Amino acid sequence: MSMRRDLLNRLARGLPTSSTAAFAAEVRRLRATGADVINLAAGEVDFDTPEVISQAAVDAIRRGATRYAPVAGITELRQAIAERQGVTFGVPRSAAEIVVTNGAKQALANAFAVLLEPGDEVVVPAPYWTSFPHMITMAGGVPVVCPTGPNTGFKLTPELVESLLTTRTRALLVNNPVNPTGVVYTAAELAALAEVALRHDLTVICDEVYAGLVYEGADSVSMASLGSEIRQQTVTVSGFSKTHAMTGWRIGYAAAPIEVARAMSAWQGHTTSAASTISQHAALAALRDEPHELLAGRLAELDSRRRLLCAEIDATDGLVLAVRPQGTYFAFVGLDGIVPTARSCGSPGTAEETGQDAASFAHSLLQEAHVAMMPTSDFGAPHHLRVSYTVPKARITEGMGRVQAFLSR
Numbered sequence: 001m002s003m004r005r006d007l008l009n010r011l012a013r014g015l016p017t018s019s020t021a022a023f024a025a026e027v028r029r030l031r032a033t034g035a036d037v038i039n040l041a042a043g044e045v046d047f048d049t050p051e052v053i054s055q056a057a058v059d060a061i062r063r064g065a066t067r068y069a070p071v072a073g074i075t076e077l078r079q080a081i082a083e084r085q086g087v088t089f090g091v092p093r094s095a096a097e098i099v100v101t102n103g104a105k106q107a108l109a110n111a112f113a114v115l116l117e118p119g120d121e122v123v124v125p126a127p128y129w130t131s132f133p134h135m136i137t138m139a140g141g142v143p144v145v146c147p148t149g150p151n152t153g154f155k156l157t158p159e160l161v162e163s164l165l166t167t168r169t170r171a172l173l174v175n176n177p178v179n180p181t182g183v184v185y186t187a188a189e190l191a192a193l194a195e196v197a198l199r200h201d202l203t204v205i206c207d208e209v210y211a212g213l214v215y216e217g218a219d220s221v222s223m224a225s226l227g228s229e230i231r232q233q234t235v236t237v238s239g240f241s242k243t244h245a246m247t248g249w250r251i252g253y254a255a256a257p258i259e260v261a262r263a264m265s266a267w268q269g270h271t272t273s274a275a276s277t278i279s280q281h282a283a284l285a286a287l288r289d290e291p292h293e294l295l296a297g298r299l300a301e302l303d304s305r306r307r308l309l310c311a312e313i314d315a316t317d318g319l320v321l322a323v324r325p326q327g328t329y330f331a332f333v334g335l336d337g338i339v340p341t342a343r344s345c346g347s348p349g350t351a352e353e354t355g356q357d358a359a360s361f362a363h364s365l366l367q368e369a370h371v372a373m374m375p376t377s378d379f380g381a382p383h384h385l386r387v388s389y390t391v392p393k394a395r396i397t398e399g400m401g402r403v404q405a406f407l408s409r
């Protein structure tokens with residue numbers, strides 16, 4: 001018999017399934033046995049999509065707005081996004097520079113697809129959102145992980161970036177506010193990174209999907225607001241999932257220099273076409289019609305959950321806030337005396353040396369105490385957990401009580 005070829009190509013063979021999805025499946029399996037699991041591992045809030053947004057989708061269906069939309073998005077939505085970029089974030093963009101996508105995820109994937117030549121390097125700060133390196137690899141690029149740690153508040157600095165530059169470096173990825181740390185960059189810090197990008201002619205892909213969720217007076221500064229030069233070199237990625245409680249609607253966008261926007265649209269035209277027409281009408285209502293008080297109310301609730309969770313963590317022997325979160329809905333937590341807390345993330349090593357990593361701790365915590373906290377091994381941080389404050393305060397308190405009981409056994 002002749003040798004059969006591999007069914008899958010090299011890239012697909014090397015592509016792991018998402019660890020966050022696997023952990024979520026473990027939570028579901030446990031729940032299916034009747035266990036009351038407190039889920040502090042989610043990547044989405046428990047709020048329902050606001051009624052005014054859902055109603056706009058129903059209206060769109062009823063009036064027959066159910067056909068293909070223009071590939072880059074319906075004109076009104078692109079205009080509304082461009083306006084929002086200008087008014088809220090100080091980024092002057094025209095509608096032609098906006099591409100509406102199937103979630104922020106597709107905007108990122110398409111950006112890498114149109115920007116990278118095979119072998120091009122992209123600097124990715126660790127800890128990173130788990131999909132970034134895979135997306136870069138899938139687009140033919142090479143993710144170059146930049147370790148960060150407590151000494152820089154888990155933030156990229158110009159020196160860290162410059163230490164990794166080679167002749168193949170093509171782009172710099174910035175996620176602000178950061179998943180999984182909750183860290184928010186200041187304008188000065190971003191300006192310093194912009195300066196490096198300009199000096200070395202790097203395109204900046206800036207994932208600002210959590211830009212609407214900042215607390216403690218932190219400012220959501222957009223990289224592209226820092227001047228026309230950097231704007232011409234920046235692809236801003238954002239979306240409606242996080243700020244408007246719309247994860248299932250799958251609407252994101254890129255705001256990019258016009259030739260990048262055109263290429264992303266062409267790419268999308270030959271792959272998925274436009275994002276759901278119905279969801280686009282919902283997203284338009286989110287920008288146009290959602291009362292500001294609703295958004296402010298969700299933010300205030302998240303902020304009070306954040307303060308509660310941080311206080312609970314501070315009061316728990318064994319758990320330490322690696323850094324104080326000022327944005328997103330995540331806290332980044334080390335396991336003091338249980339799993340050695342790494343000096344920095346993104347450098348391989350000590351988990352194997354000690355035998356215990358945060359993933360095995362999270363697994364035991366889930367199975368024995370029925371509390372889910374996301375291990376961040378696939379976020380370039382094998383010694384930490386990402387703890388979400390996406391559940392009501394009473395559940396946070398109960399969950400942290402269980403964690404304390406688990407730790408003191």
Ligand SMILES: Cc1ncc(COP(=O)(O)O)c(C=O)c1O
Nearest residue numbers: 043103104105129179239241252
């Ligand atoms: C940093 C970051 N970027 C992008 C996304 C994807 O967002 P969307 O639901 O709009 O695809 C997520 C979702 O978890 C995220 O955490």
